[in-house]
Amino acid sequence: MAVWAIxxxxxxxxxxxxxxxxxxxxxxxxxRKTYDLGGTVTALDGVSLSLPGGSYxxxxxxSGSGKSTLLNLIGGLDTPDAGSVRVAGEDLGxxxxxxxxxxxxxxxxxxxxxFNLMPRLTAVENVALPLVFDGWKKSRRxxxxxxxxxxxxxxxxxxxxxxxxxxxQRQRVAIARALAPDPALVLADEPTGNVDTDTGAGIMGLxxxxxxxxxxxxxxxxxxxxxxxxxxxxxxxDGAIERIEDLSGGV
Amino acid sequence: xxxxETLRIASRSIRAHRLRSxxxxxxxxxxxxxxxxxxxxGASVQAEVVGGIGDTNANNVFVVPAETDQGGxxxxxxxxxxxxxxxxxxxxxxxxxxxxxIPQGLVPLSSVTYDNRTIGQNQAIATVPETFTGxxxxxxxxxxxxxxxxxxxxxxxxxxxxxxxxxxTVQLTISGERRNVTVVGxxxxxxxxxxxxxxxxxxxxxxxxxxxxxTRARSPSIxxxxxxxxxxxxxxxxxxxxxxxxxxxxxxxxxxxAAQRLPEGVEIRVQTSGDIVGEIEELIGxxxxxxTGIAVISLVVGAIGIANITLVSVAERTKExxxxxxxxxxxxxxxxxxxxxxxxxxxxxxxxxxPLGLAVGWAATAYAEVGFALATxxxxxxVAMGLFVGAVxxxxxxxxxxxxxxxxxxRYE
Numbered sequence: 001m002a003v004w005a006i007x008x009x010x011x012x013x014x015x016x017x018x019x020x021x022x023x024x025x026x027x028x029x030x031x032r033k034t035y036d037l038g039g040t041v042t043a044l045d046g047v048s049l050s051l052p053g054g055s056y057x058x059x060x061x062x063s064g065s066g067k068s069t070l071l072n073l074i075g076g077l078d079t080p081d082a083g084s085v086r087v088a089g090e091d092l093g094x095x096x097x098x099x100x101x102x103x104x105x106x107x108x109x110x111x112x113x114x115f116n117l118m119p120r121l122t123a124v125e126n127v128a129l130p131l132v133f134d135g136w137k138k139s140r141r142x143x144x145x146x147x148x149x150x151x152x153x154x155x156x157x158x159x160x161x162x163x164x165x166x167x168x169q170r171q172r173v174a175i176a177r178a179l180a181p182d183p184a185l186v187l188a189d190e191p192t193g194n195v196d197t198d199t200g201a202g203i204m205g206l207x208x209x210x211x212x213x214x215x216x217x218x219x220x221x222x223x224x225x226x227x228x229x230x231x232x233x234x235x236x237x238d239g240a241i242e243r244i245e246d247l248s249g250g251v
Numbered sequence: 252x253x254x255x256e257t258l259r260i261a262s263r264s265i266r267a268h269r270l271r272s273x274x275x276x277x278x279x280x281x282x283x284x285x286x287x288x289x290x291x292x293g294a295s296v297q298a299e300v301v302g303g304i305g306d307t308n309a310n311n312v313f314v315v316p317a318e319t320d321q322g323g324x325x326x327x328x329x330x331x332x333x334x335x336x337x338x339x340x341x342x343x344x345x346x347x348x349x350x351x352x353i354p355q356g357l358v359p360l361s362s363v364t365y366d367n368r369t370i371g372q373n374q375a376i377a378t379v380p381e382t383f384t385g386x387x388x389x390x391x392x393x394x395x396x397x398x399x400x401x402x403x404x405x406x407x408x409x410x411x412x413x414x415x416x417x418x419x420t421v422q423l424t425i426s427g428e429r430r431n432v433t434v435v436g437x438x439x440x441x442x443x444x445x446x447x448x449x450x451x452x453x454x455x456x457x458x459x460x461x462x463x464x465x466t467r468a469r470s471p472s473i474x475x476x477x478x479x480x481x482x483x484x485x486x487x488x489x490x491x492x493x494x495x496x497x498x499x500x501x502x503x504x505x506x507x508x509a510a511q512r513l514p515e516g517v518e519i520r521v522q523t524s525g526d527i528v529g530e531i532e533e534l535i536g537x538x539x540x541x542x543t544g545i546a547v548i549s550l551v552v553g554a555i556g557i558a559n560i561t562l563v564s565v566a567e568r569t570k571e572x573x574x575x576x577x578x579x580x581x582x583x584x585x586x587x588x589x590x591x592x593x594x595x596x597x598x599x600x601x602x603x604x605x606p607l608g609l610a611v612g613w614a615a616t617a618y619a620e621v622g623f624a625l626a627t628x629x630x631x632x633x634v635a636m637g638l639f640v641g642a643v644x645x646x647x648x649x650x651x652x653x654x655x656x657x658x659x660x661x662r663y664e
Binding site for chain 1: 575581658
């Protein structure tokens with residue numbers, strides 16, 4: 001599969017359209033983000049990146065490299081100071097806050113290192129939560145949540161609360177929640193950071209399955225071993241893309 | 252986000268902190284209940300007092316002297332001045348629409364003996380037979396003029412021999428002269444007096460003006476000594492009460508003996524039952540509003556409790572807010588959720604507080620021996636206040652929750 005990305009220092013006009021895969025699901029163009037922490041800190045400095053539909057990309061870098069900022073921008077949790085971030089065709093910096101929330105709910109599925117499940121909701125209710133905000137009918141959203149939980153191997157844990165589940169099971173619930181709205185993009189931030197190696201392997205296997213089903217996956221990690229599950233690795237350092245490593249073997 | 256789901260999430264988070272929620276609701280319950288207790292009690296007292304005056308005396312026009320710099324209901328005969336002459340009484344009878352004129356005066360009793368017992372009654376009210384109407388007479392009948400007949404109220408009858416008193420003889424000493432009178436009737440009140448409503452507990456003796464009332468003074472209009480009275484009640488045709496009131500006022504200020512006999516600083520006040528009822532209602536209403544206003548303070552304290560607990564709730568659930576925003580919650584979804592929680596606490600306060608307030612209010616009226624009356628407007632006010640207070644108390648914490656930055660919130664531990 002063709003993978004395609006350009007470093008931030010290249011001009012817009014030189015960009016090529018992705019070859020084999022469909023339209024890009026994510027297009028970051030010249031994104032810049034600075035924070036004022038008693039002096040301006042540049043977290044991202046003109047990053048451009050494109051994720052074709054159905055691709056599996058890992059963003060790798062040490063802490064402070066700007067990979068979390070990039071994740072926040074692509075996930076619609078934050079907006080760039082300059083440049084643009086388009087997800088599923090919508091410019092996240094230009095739309096209203098409400099619209100951005102809706103895009104987070106329907107087009108982006110977050111998987112966090114610390115799972116971030118609602119403690120008082122059961123597994124099914126957690127998975128159905130994005131559908132609540134998307135206005136699904138109760139019966140429909142619970143049915144969908146049950147189906148996805150069964151797909152990730154938790155069909156027998158539907159009514160358990162997060163505290164009644166193991167770390168690996170919690171992360172599976174989180175992945176199911178990310179998939180519930182059938183998002184354009186699954187964003188996984190150190191998904192194996194809080195589980196042991198065996199469980200982590202299981203989770204990476206699940207993400208591979210999700211990718212195999214045609215989903216676009218963006219994985220953020222500092223671990224080379226985890227990043228190697230992806231088709232390509234985007235190395236990021238000091239707020240800029242350092243290099244892009246293609247692991248798919250075909251190109 | 253639909254309302255049912257919002258309600259479900261809000262009630263779940265309230266249930267997750269049972270004790271804390273219960274204490275917060277308790278604050279609201281106390282606030283709402285105390286408003287209802289005082290309002291209900293006030294309304295009950297008002298209904299009792301007004302009801303006592305209102306019904307059978309609705310067409311009375313009271314004519315009394317009053318000091319000019321005083322006012323208010325119950326200020327009848329404050330000066331005790333003997334202003335109204337028999338000439339005035341007779342003239343008032345001739346006014347169109349007047350059905351009866353009832354003068355009242357006091358007869359001092361130096362001793363009262365019944366069945367060889369001395370009774371502690373030191374005065375009798377001298378009046379005319381028209382004062383007794385059928386619905387006041389409990390036993391026997393009213394007295395007739397010029398007879399040695401006595402009518403007493405129930406409290407006085409209780410001092411003698413109850414309803415058996417009718418027909419028996421009582422010895423009265425009036426102006427040193429001993430007289431035997433026959434008890435011909437027992438009444439629960441009189442037309443023309445205010446005893447119907449709240450004077451029922453005081454023993455009263457009623458004697459006919461003729462022959463027992465002997466207080467006399469010179470009438471300026473006829474130049475002779477005639478009977479003089481401290482108080483006169485005009486009973487009007489019920490359909491012409493206001494006309495009669497105006498005519499009585501005109502007569503009293505322009506033609507009456509009383510106007511000429513008026514001392515400095517005293518005026519003649521002409522009031523209908525309606526005027527008096529209005530004044531009493533106003534007075535009790537003011538007291539009720541004042542006391543209820545104090546109770547509203549406890550409602551405000553309850554509201555502060557809700558605001559406080561909602562703020563704590565927002566702080567505790569910062570991470571949850573971040574999660575919800577990450578999975579698509581808009582600011583207004585978050586606002587709605589916390590606001591619903593606060594309003595729900597207020598509503599719970601109302602649901603428990605209203606019955607509690609009514610129960611305590613009922614107990615208070617039972618203790619004070621007045622009939623129970625609902626203060627419907629205050630009842631609605633309390634329920635509305637519960638919801639409103641919850642909303643107001645919750646709006647700032649909920650707004651803060653909605654403004655939480657999801658990135659910070661997700662990092663929050």
